[in-house]
Amino acid sequence: MSMDLNKVQLIGRSTTAVDLKTIEPSNISVVNFTIATNRKYKNAQGVVMADSEYHKCTAYGNSADILGKYLTKGKKVYVEGRLKTRKWTDGAGVERAGTEIIVDNFIFLDNKSSDDNDGEGELDHDQNNLE
Secondary structure, eight states: OOOOOOOEEEEEEEOSOOEEEEETTTTEEEEEEEEEEEEEEEOTTSOEEEEEEEEEEEEEHHHHHHHHHHOOTTOEEEEEEEEEEEEEEOTTSOEEEEEEEEEEEEEEOSOTTOSSSOOOOSEEEEGGGOO
16 A cells, blocks of 8 residues: 655744634634745855745644734744645636645744744644644
């Protein structure tokens, strides 16, 4: 038997204000946010270069409530989840597609008492332990 795996693990900084909403009529919380991951490397000429990737993230339920309350722009966070690709037609009738991370687990990495962003584990959250 073969097994498939759809798992993403990222450490980055929130680049947007958190967008917390409630899905009606089920009253399930949902939060959308973006994190940036950065890397440095040397090009062929030996010059240090920097590159950033931006990742759209979505969390539901209690995870969304916690992220909506504590995640702010610039805060360092570990997210773990799965990739989900969505397709839609925009207002101009153009077909669009985008991939997001559906967050299952997360850990805030900034120290609550300092602004230097070098702290360890402020809050650890595991969606699987909530049920």
